[in-house]
Amino acid sequence: MKRLTLLIALLASVITYGQWTNDPAVNTLVANSESEDMKAAGTSNGETYVVFWKSVGAPANYELRVQLLDASGVRQFGDDGMLLDNTLQMSTWTAIMSLTVDEQDNLYVGVTATSDYSGHAYKINTSGTKLWGDNGITFGTGFMTTVLPLQTGDAIVAWNAGTEINMQKYDSNGNAVWSTAQPVTIGSSKTSPGNLFEMSNGDFMMIIHTYNYGINSTVYIQRFDGTGEPVWSSPVQLSNTSTVYNTEYSGVQDADTVYFGYKGAHSNRFDSYLQRINPDGTLPWGINGSDFDINETDFEMDTRIAFSPGSQYIWSICKYSNPNQTQFGEYVQKFDKISGARLLTDNAKMIYAIGDDDKVHASDLFLMDDGPFFLLKTGVDNGVTPTTLAVLLLDENGDFVWPDETKPMATYPANKKRTQLTKPAGGQSVAVFIEDKSDGLKIYAQNYIEETPLPSQPVLLSPENGASGISIDTTFVWEVAQDADTYTIQIAEDDAFTNIVTEESGLTATSFDYTLPEYNTTYYWRVMATNSAGDSDWSEIWSFTTVVMTGMIETITTSTAKVYPNPATDFIVFEFTSPVNSDVRLTLFNSTGQTEFTMKKFTKKGKTNFKVIRKFPAGVYYYRLSGEKLMISGKIVIK
DSSP, X not given: OOOOOEESSOXXXXXXXOOSOSOTTTOEEOOXXXXXXXXXXXXXXXXXXXXEEEEOOTTTOEEEEEEEEOTTOOBSSOTTOEEEESOOOOOSSOOOOEEEEOTTOOEEEEEEOTTTOEEEEEEEOTTOOBTTOTTOEEEEEOEEEEEEEOTTSOEEEEEEOSSSEEEEEEOTTSOBOSSSOEXXXXXXXXXEEEEEEEOTTSOEEEEEEEESSXXXXXXXXXXXXXXXXXXXXXXXXXXXXXXXXXXXXXXXXXXXXXXXXXXXXXXXXXXXXXXXEOTTSOOTTOTTOEESOSOOSSXXXXXXXXXXXXXXXXXXXXXXXXXXXXXXXXXXXXXXXXXOOBSSOXXXXXXXXXXXXXXXXXXXXXXXXXXXXXXXXXXXXXXXXXXXXXEEEBOTTSOBSSTTSEEEEEEEEEOOEEEEEOXXXXXXXXXXXXXXXXXXXXXXXEEEEOOOOOOOOOEEEESOTTEEEEOSEEEEEEEOOTTOSEEEEXXXXXXXXXXXXEEOOOTTOOEEEEEOSOSSOEEEEEEEEEOTTSOEEEOOOEEEXXXXXXXXOOOOOSSOEEEESSSBSSEEEEEESSOOOSEEEEEEXXXXXXXXXXXEEEOOTTOOEEEEEOOOOSEEEEEEEEETTEEEEEEEEEO
């Protein structure tokens, strides 16, 4: 019989870390200094990089710094972060920066110095080591600097050099791999880089914007080999609607297939699209791709897409507005990744109506269990009306998962700038934003801990509720819960649960064998299922009564024993017919089944008896000898 360990306390669910601040109006301060511009990116284990421009006096105006919050929200690079570069020639304004994190959790940063327009790229690790030199890499004029870490440890860096894209491959130490930076041109148009995607054979794809005047652009894509040479004879045009080159668009990969989410302007309004690009450059959904919403009334802007590996769907969210762009709302769409079919009706699914407190997404889109997850902003940052931030999770149908719809993240009554949400990792996602809590514009963060659903509640089967005459050597049986990893059985007398038996037995375990300590006793039992995240749920509580001892109990043993003298007076000898090499527990019960005496003794190899010297009140007693592969019961009379 399998014997289980008795514990003295309930198993507690273990969470590696908790919420950093319980009050979403307080939040966690990222750095002590003031900042008007920053960007954040998460690591694979729930840490958070925050790169920011620290406001300093003229003529420097800004210095570039980075902070790392660990999974518990503790600042790793000091109260004011770590200096990345204070040699940049900065004007009184900043330009779009880029951040990306590789599989080793190294951070890559691309920025523009706004006084001389020079481009710069940096690489650091979580220890704060600058891997591309003290002041990173510098390359002439450089706007929209974008970095693509490669599986080899190298990286592609692309930038707008003023009239065309230049790109270069750098090794892990920041040394140029190609003899010279490669230009990317399309006819006589100016070009600017967009998203970069690594292919499985070492090639990469680049989104290319062409433009001539202003910021309006036409979007293309080209595939390049590892030496920077184009693979296709000419770039592929993705859309005939107007885009803008100084905006970050949303892209995801399914192996070597690329999906690109964007807004395009035509007929004095904005439409949202999802485009699919095959590895050979063909567009199976045609020019523009699949329309988010075939209704051409509202404006559709700020498209964000997300994909889970192995899924059949691409999710997309879009900010809607009325034609005057004075009121806003939020919609969601789900696309079939093969056909591009719209799965949440041809007019998408409304999350919040236009004008419903102007609720719109304020971050990239991520997925939890293939359901959309993002940061939601309520209100308009117009300098007058305060805004709030919350996270929102939708299910596979685009419906709210949580009864309260959202979980608050930032509720201090102030405008929010540069709102960010890190990709869920290590059990949490982190919102990062800038606001003035009455002491200047500073960067704050708030973490959201992923809520894992409770496992299925165990259903008890045997011993049946209210049963009587149950053997003390019994098997507890319940219905298996497929989403549980560990089961805990708890047994109690008088409804006071004090003893727990637990076994980490996986998904196939449905029963425990156990020897109860008392005859003629009412017991209560229940089972707890625990999943891999440590979340638990108990079954119902059932009761049963063990058998009443009225005579000699049937023995289950590999040995037998003689008990003498019987009747006994001052002592009792228990003699086994063969050696018992384990702890042996002796329990004496009175005629009503209550325990009168218990002791444990080790019988050494070759020893076959032990003696109990003790006076007991006269009467009829029942004994039980139990040990490894041993269960002997019987009756003895004491004079």
